[in-house]
Amino acid sequence: MKKRVVKKMLFYTTVAFIATASIAFGLVYAYQDKIIELFVAEANKHINTKVEVRQISLSLFDKFPQVAVTLDEVNIHEGLPESEESLAHAKKLYFTFSIWDVLRGKYNIRQLYMEQGEIYVKVMPDGSVNYLVIAPDSTNTGNEDFAFDLEQINLQEVTVHYIDQQLKQSYEVSAHQLVAALGITNESIAIEANGNATIHTIIVGTGEYFKGKTITLASALDINRAARSIQLHPSTVKIGAAAYEVGGAIGYGGPTQLDLKLEGQNTDVQSLLSLLPQSIAQELNQYRSEGEVYFNGTVKGEVSGKENPAIAFNFGARNASFYHPEVKQRIDKINLKGSFSNGSKHNASSSVLELKDLSGVLNGHRFTGNLKYSNFNNPSIAFDIKGKLDVGYVLGLAKIEEVRSGSGLADVRIAFAGNLNEFKARPGNSTLSTSGDITLHNVSLALQELPLPLQHLNGNFIFKHNDVAVSDFKGKLGDSDFVINGMFKNVMAWLLLEKQRLLVEADFSSNHINCDQLLSEQLNTPQEARKGDQNDYKFMLSPNIAFDLSASISSVKFRRFKAKNIKGEVKLRNQVVSSPNISFNAVGGSFAVRGNLDARTREHIKVSTATKLQNMSVDSLFYVFENFQQHFIMDSHLRGQLTADIVSDLYFDSQLNAKTDLLQAEIVATVRNGQLINFAPMQKMSAFVKRTELANMRFAELHNSFWIQQRTIYIPEMDIRSSLSAVPTVSISGQHTFDQQMDYKIKLPLFSGQRPDKDAAFGVVASDPGSGNSSLFLTLKGKESDFKIAYDDERVRQKIKADLKQEGQELKDLLRGKKTQDKEKKVELQEGEYFDFD
Secondary structure (H helix, E strand, O other): OHHHHHHHHHHHHHHHHHHHHHHHHHHHHHHHHHHHHHHHHHHHHHEOOOEEEEEEEEEOOOOOOOEEEEEEEEEEEOOOOOOOOEEEEEEEEEEEEOHHHHHHOOEEEEEEEEEEEEEEEEEOOOOOEOOOOEOOOOOOOOOOOEEEEEEEEEEEEEEEEEEEOOOOEEEEEEEEEEEEEEEEOOOEEEEEEEEEEEEEEEEEOOEEEOOOEEEEEEEEEEEEOOOOEEEEEEEEEEEOOEEEEEEEEEEOOOOEEEEEEEEEEOOOHHHHHOOOOHHHHHHHOOOEEEEEEEEEEEEEEEEOOOOOOEEEEEEEEEEEEEEOOOOOOEEEEEEEEEEEEOOOOOOHHHOEEEEEEEEEEEOOEEEEEEEEEEOOOOOEEEEEEEEEEEHHHHHHHHOOOOEEEEEEEEEEEEEEEEEHHHHHHOOOOOOEEEEEEEEEEEEEEEEOOOOOOEEEEEEEEEEEOOEEEEEEEEEEEOOEEEEEEEEEEOHHHHHHOOOOOEEEEEEEEEOOEEHHHHOEHHHHOOHHHOOOOOOOEOOOOOOOEEEEEEEEEEEEEEOOEEEEEEEEEEEEEOOEEEEEEEEEEEOOEEEEEEEEEEOOOOOOEEEEEEEEEEEEEHHHHHHHOHHHHOOOOOHHHEEEEEEEEEEEEEEEOOOOOEOHHHOEEEEEEEEEEEEEEOOHHHHOOOOOOOHHHHOEEEEEEEEEEEEEEOOEEEEEEEEEEEOOOOOOEEEEEEEEEOOOEEEEEEEEEEEOOOOHHHHHOOOEEEOOOOOOEEEEEEEEEEEOOEEEEEEOHHHHHHHHHHHHHHHHHHHHHHHOOOOOOOOOEEEEOOOOOEOOOO
16 A cells, blocks of 8 residues: 555656656747847846857756756956957856746846856056956846846856956966855845865965965855955865965955954965965975974055055974975974064065074984075075084985985084175175084085095085185095195085186195096996996086195006106196196106196197106006007017106097197107117018027117107107117117108118128128228118018118218318228118018
């Protein structure tokens, strides 16, 4: 029985619903033209600007159970004279009324829906606005059949753009889902708004706030239309987990008057950072906090093109923690008192942000400090900090991009004060006040721009204005160590400003410098900036670093070169290194160098030097300099002690590849106690000298001047007095190119008592009975691995000519009764004939 009753009730209910819906649908369809006509007529009474609509329709289902007047692709022009710009446009606008209104024939618009639209609100420089598009008598329609009696406004995916050119403010907010309930009377409007939105940006003056913040809004306010005032009841704005409670009054009868109070609820460090300009907060927006963080504030006064309200906030933390969610490091037991005020002028120039009595614990070490940031237009900063800091812990927390990691401790006691803009304008005029000191204890750093690690850094740095006094600053860069004592001048400008020069005036000492590491591109250049392979070098000097160093280095290594006891004065200015004198011991002797290195053009480095060598081991010199990149005469062939004066201009690119075509040098050299061992060209002269003597040719002293230019070594004629019994004196001159092309001229004096039969085999020996020797003129031409020794036709002809002239002179002298000198004989060979020496 009961089941039948239920079934009947469901049946009749369904029939009634279908019948009602059918009637409603029929009525809507029947009266849609009339309803739309009434809507347009009534809307025209309320709106005094141009409105463009693609289509107007009536729908029972779009906002069921409400009937909706639907406007597609709406564009409302702004209320400025002769302007064609939009105040608002939307894909859909719905104005809804009850279905019973259709039955009664009287229509009251209760709700407005705006979907997928944008609203542009402007305040022009003269104070005029673009949103006055509603007719003044909007509460009285004058039509009893159709009336706008809005009770609710719904915004879905609507972006509001607000630009105030008087106050230099702009807002951009997207309402994702916002519902505002309205209670409208002739005297007042009550609004309750709830929903969520995203603040894309709020720009006030030069500061940007709340960028990219998602908010949830729950507010209630009453608008007194007669008094032209707004009473904002305690309303809540949520940003993430934090909430702000806002309440107070707003008057808009004349210039806008604000009297608002703001208090944080469930606040954290992000709640505080949200209130700061984006330029200040953006570097800290990833940090989080735990513990008690509080703030409250007031905004009170006139808002107009000429006046700003007074803004004052207090905030702080009690036993809180501060950390980055991606790292383990954190600051614990934080206590601080902070305040912000826009000052007596109510603008950025008088604004002050202050942190007082800041204290905390960082990895077990306590620190204290204070901060004051004044005048946001022309900032002045004052801060002090004191404590022992764990360098690695601080770097992990701060996440400084330039430093990959670190370790060690630093005792810090620093105070700083100054105006940043004044400092930029006059960095050298003591516009900053710095004092205190930092002491490093076994600090190590891995820098992003320098693969080579800095290790075991110790020392004391005393700050005074723009300079730092450095005491016993020591450490290691790779395998190289250093100790520095002196002054670092213009440090603060170099650290804080662009294109400022650091000047180091110091004593520099080291036990060992490894130039292979320091100049290696793999170890002094980030991977993404490298151009060469793993064996290439890279050398460059910063234009922003200068120094005057008195250097003392125990040892230096570069490839095969090793030097000891390096001492000298070194200066760097404008990428030019110069020294009046550097001395050191190397290759068994001593060096003294003066000159300069000009690196102003990165790929055209010029090294100009005057060098004095004393008692160098010749074989070691060839070995150290890798036989000067040739294979003709090697370190294994040579012995002796070299003394030389060298004046040279050398050129390199940034990878220290020599530009040999530009090389120029003048060398005055003396070799004492020399030996030439198993030198192949000498072995080919066994026709004159025993092979055993040629295998170890000795000479007491060799002296000559050499020139290097256009990739060629020029050797003037020189006599070598050797241990060879047959040819005790050998004369050599010629040229030797960097491509290993040789062109030498050799003169061998042959004594009559030495192997006469061999001489006859190569030509006629013209001898003078009074002469005890003859000369053999040879050439050595070709490459290192393919050279030939031949008869020197040109020099023989020159010699014959000279001898004939001399003989004529001797004949004249003989006729005059003068005694003639002994005449040298020469070996005459067939022109162009080569010696086939064993």
